[in-house]
Amino acid sequence: MQTKDALRVAVLGCGSVGSQVVRLLTEQADDLAMRAGVPLELAGVAVRRLDAPRDVEVPAHLLTTDATALVTSGVDLVVEVIGGIEPARSLILAALESGASVVTANKALLAEDGATLFEAAEKAGRDLYYEAAVAGAIPIIRPLRESLVGDTVTRVLGIVNGTTNYILDKMDSSGAGFADALGEAQELGYAEADPTADVEGFDAAAKAAILASLAFHTRVTAADVHREGISDVTAADVRSAADMGAVVKLLAICELRDGPDGQAVSARVHPAMIPRSHPLASVREAYNAVFVESRAAGRLMFYGPGAGGAPTASAVLGDLVTIARHHRAGTRGAGESAYTARPVLPMGETLTRYHVAIDVEDRAGVLALVATAFAEHGVSIQTVRQEGRGADAQLVVVSHRATDAQLAATVAHLQQMDIVREVTSVMRVEGETE
Amino acid sequence: MQTKDALRVAVLGCGSVGSQVVRLLTEQADDLAMRAGVPLELAGVAVRRLDAPRDVEVPAHLLTTDATALVTSGVDLVVEVIGGIEPARSLILAALESGASVVTANKALLAEDGATLFEAAEKAGRDLYYEAAVAGAIPIIRPLRESLVGDTVTRVLGIVNGTTNYILDKMDSSGAGFADALGEAQELGYAEADPTADVEGFDAAAKAAILASLAFHTRVTAADVHREGISDVTAADVRSAADMGAVVKLLAICELRDGPDGQAVSARVHPAMIPRSHPLASVREAYNAVFVESRAAGRLMFYGPGAGGAPTASAVLGDLVTIARHHRAGTRGAGESAYTARPVLPMGETLTRYHVAIDVEDRAGVLALVATAFAEHGVSIQTVRQEGRGADAQLVVVSHRATDAQLAATVAHLQQMDIVREVTSVMRVEGETE
Ligand SMILES: NC(=O)c1ccc[n+]([C@@H]2O[C@H](COP(=O)([O-])OP(=O)(O)OC[C@H]3O[C@@H](n4cnc5c(N)ncnc54)[C@H](OP(=O)(O)O)[C@@H]3O)[C@@H](O)[C@H]2O)c1
Ligand SMILES: NC(=O)c1ccc[n+]([C@@H]2O[C@H](COP(=O)([O-])OP(=O)(O)OC[C@H]3O[C@@H](n4cnc5c(N)ncnc54)[C@H](OP(=O)(O)O)[C@@H]3O)[C@@H](O)[C@H]2O)c1
Numbered sequence A, B: 001m002q003t004k005d006a007l008r009v010a011v012l013g014c015g016s017v018g019s020q021v022v023r024l025l026t027e028q029a030d031d032l033a034m035r036a037g038v039p040l041e042l043a044g045v046a047v048r049r050l051d052a053p054r055d056v057e058v059p060a061h062l063l064t065t066d067a068t069a070l071v072t073s074g075v076d077l078v079v080e081v082i083g084g085i086e087p088a089r090s091l092i093l094a095a096l097e098s099g100a101s102v103v104t105a106n107k108a109l110l111a112e113d114g115a116t117l118f119e120a121a122e123k124a125g126r127d128l129y130y131e132a133a134v135a136g137a138i139p140i141i142r143p144l145r146e147s148l149v150g151d152t153v154t155r156v157l158g159i160v161n162g163t164t165n166y167i168l169d170k171m172d173s174s175g176a177g178f179a180d181a182l183g184e185a186q187e188l189g190y191a192e193a194d195p196t197a198d199v200e201g202f203d204a205a206a207k208a209a210i211l212a213s214l215a216f217h218t219r220v221t222a223a224d225v226h227r228e229g230i231s232d233v234t235a236a237d238v239r240s241a242a243d244m245g246a247v248v249k250l251l252a253i254c255e256l257r258d259g260p261d262g263q264a265v266s267a268r269v270h271p272a273m274i275p276r277s278h279p280l281a282s283v284r285e286a287y288n289a290v291f292v293e294s295r296a297a298g299r300l301m302f303y304g305p306g307a308g309g310a311p312t313a314s315a316v317l318g319d320l321v322t323i324a325r326h327h328r329a330g331t332r333g334a335g336e337s338a339y340t341a342r343p344v345l346p347m348g349e350t351l352t353r354y355h356v357a358i359d360v361e362d363r364a365g366v367l368a369l370v371a372t373a374f375a376e377h378g379v380s381i382q383t384v385r386q387e388g389r390g391a392d393a394q395l396v397v398v399s400h401r402a403t404d405a406q407l408a409a410t411v412a413h414l415q416q417m418d419i420v421r422e423v424t425s426v427m428r429v430e431g432e433t434e
Helices: A016-027 A029-036 A067-071 A088-097 A107-124 A141-147 A162-174 A178-187 A202-216 A235-243 A309-329 A366-376 A404-416 B016-027 B029-036 B067-071 B088-097 B107-124 B141-147 B162-174 B178-187 B202-216 B235-243 B309-329 B366-376 B404-416
Strands: A007-012 A040-046 A077-080 A101-104 A153-159 A246-259 A262-275 A287-294 A298-305 A351-360 A381-387 A394-399 A420-429 B007-012 B040-046 B077-080 B101-104 B153-159 B246-259 B262-275 B287-294 B298-305 B351-360 B381-387 B394-399 B420-429
Touching: A007 A016, A007 A067, A007 A088, A007 A309, A016 A029, A016 A040, A016 A309, A029 A040, A029 A309, A040 A067, A040 A309, A067 A088, A077 A088, A077 A309, A088 A101, A088 A107, A101 A107, A101 A309, A107 A202, A141 A202, A141 B141, A141 B309, A153 A202, A162 A178, A162 A235, A162 A246, A162 A287, A202 A246, A202 A262, A235 A246, A235 A351, A235 A420, A246 A351, A309 B141, A351 A366, A351 A404, A366 A381, A366 A394, A366 A404, A404 A420, B007 B016, B007 B067, B007 B088, B007 B309, B016 B029, B016 B040, B016 B309, B029 B040, B029 B309, B040 B067, B040 B309, B067 B088, B077 B088, B077 B309, B088 B101, B088 B107, B101 B107, B101 B309, B107 B202, B141 B202, B153 B202, B162 B178, B162 B235, B162 B246, B162 B287, B202 B246, B202 B262, B235 B246, B235 B351, B235 B420, B351 B366, B351 B404, B366 B381, B366 B394, B366 B404, B404 B420
Parallel strands: A007 A040, A007 A077, A077 A101, A262 A420, B007 B040, B007 B077, B077 B101, B262 B420
Antiparallel strands: A153 A246, A153 A287, A246 A262, A287 A298, A298 B298, A351 A394, A351 A420, A381 A394, B153 B246, B153 B287, B246 B262, B287 B298, B351 B394, B351 B420, B381 B394
């Protein structure tokens, strides 16, 4: 039965997120209608397997395996929560061409080929919203796209992957190594059987690309993002961080930089030590948070659950109601804003600081030799701590800011030195305002 | 000179916030034009004194003391940053009637008489935006109005006044009493010479009314908000909080409650003890934060600078660009949503927990007598701590949840008891999910 004047909603995918979208659409139908100014009617749910068990009851006549037929059947709104590149991309493009607006949670697709989608939405005069694609339930897309649109964002630091934050938090609180912490995360359902996408930073890199594009009004794709995962983070790294009042987090870092040829941006994902006093340091377990620095507003943070069916569905529904209001008013929201077309800096030109722990020979003059190595690469030292004696003699150096290329060259140099027995921990240090 | 097709912006007030709005409008004109899709042109700035020194240079021909003439001169957008009830209200109404959309930072006016403004905006078919009115630069209005519009918000806990947070933070970190901490805040410019509006919770109560209205889709005014300030918070209260791993914060608390006659809401501002593990506990100095609990999204927090000229101007500009996009598209954003018309519970029916410290006679059976007093009022006890001996004998009781009326009656009862020498600290305990 089709309610008069209702907007017809197609949901593509009925897994963790899709089933919660369907549930909320059904359970909260009256409230959503009041808020949108028009009823939202579930027109169909596309899945791969008709007979799979679902977390929500879907009337049989609404289930279909023909997603293409569903999105081109004259529906007004399409929610894409299948994931992956294809068929998600083709379905979104078909939906927009047929005159539907689209809500997607698909960070992988947006980070790989967002431009194609945004252009199609522009051409069709339809909305493409994706609040759920970064940091799940946390409103971060809309604040960047609208609340901060009159300001100049200079940096975004995000803990945008719950799995890796859970693992690093365990390593910090229990002293466990990476493998044990990963095993525990897998047992508790925080990490998948194949944890590569999370642990190696692919998921976070997709989100970094989306955040950088929005924050700096330019186009950044996943391929532009320098990416290092957490599988090489050791218990020693975490202890070394603790010794200097810091904690190790996997960060998505997006920065705006004034260069000789105008402004450029950088986007990277890697583990980093941040001071325990930094607001991001207290983000525990699988929670996410995004820290934003801007010229006028200063330092803002957005915190909450970064994943999970219901939280992600909350973000999807917020977009859906917003778009429904636009449909009713015969208008659309702001599209992509990529007018600055700023270049993306390679990692080597990014400015950062290094924390380096070195096992050294226990003899006079070692510190001077190490300091000289830093100086030769133009890197100045902020602090040095000497620890242990004899076979345990160790130097822990934290540098001032320098380009990543200079810092990497310094580490390579240290590794060649006679007095250096082993470089035991190398990690970037972030979280201080310049 | 009037740029063709530009939107003409009138700024009312050129104090802390207004001067920064004018500065950003001028300095970032090109970026704002790209983002809004249309240039924003400063049409005039209304002030009280033409010759007062300003933090920004305003061309003399743009300054005027005739705000009414300015808002009715055919401008497209009006920014109201004068503050107070009149003439702000009349000016906003005149602006809307003349076909302009309005951005205001005026929490006092919105909390006292928002309904009149929203109705006028509705009637005129224009936008009325106010992101800056609550928690300065922190995007909280837009997330509640749009991101969470598909969800059911059940509770909002906010640190929404920087002055009082600064004072309480000082008391916590230095052990100072209220008067000393206030004096220091005044010296450093965090508190005004007459601190009443901040210290007695009037400012926070206005924000609580705005937050509750948005979160629960109903109308709550400042008069509906139960309000207690922090001037009675003692060093002993703060120490007692520390002893139980908690910290004292001035909270704006908005709750949705299922009652026998359907759902009701409550809104209150008072000091409360929250566990140090709660995300709000680490909000230091004059920072603000708003913690939101909702059915699907779970626990979210928004953190940042709650005041200051530039941060507040950032929020104003975000609204301005959003409205400019609407103007260009010939549309408007979502208006007020008060469709639930839920009743506001009186404070006595609000559920909360009490922390009570009592100096007692040091004799056997005291604990039983005190426990009986709680039981007589239907309040169950969560923990009791006995401290000291002889003249220093003290009981510290933390209750389970009960109505505020039951808890207040229990305290009144305790004060009458022979074995009670003095009730030395009474404070509500918040920050735990039911
Ligand atoms: N899960 C989260 O916490 C979370 C958070 C933020 C964003 N996201 C994003 O949300 C999207 C969905 O994630 P999810 O966790 O809900 O995935 P999921 O549980 O694996 O569900 C995927 C759904 O898509 C359906 N599907 C797969 N291929 C299809 C096809 N060719 N045609 C029609 N339906 C097809 C599946 O059908 P069957 O059920 O029949 O197999 C399943 O219902 C992804 O883009 C993900 O990155 C997820
Ligand atoms: N300051 C903050 O951090 C902050 C944060 C959030 C929200 N707000 C809100 O923003 C608003 C403005 O605050 P503010 O701190 O900027 O106030 P302010 O510094 O006192 O500035 C008020 C401005 O209004 C002008 N004005 C006063 N009466 C006027 C009249 N009748 N006609 C025209 N102009 C008049 C004053 O002119 P003269 O300069 O000639 O005296 C002054 O420029 C208030 O609603 C406040 O609650 C402020």
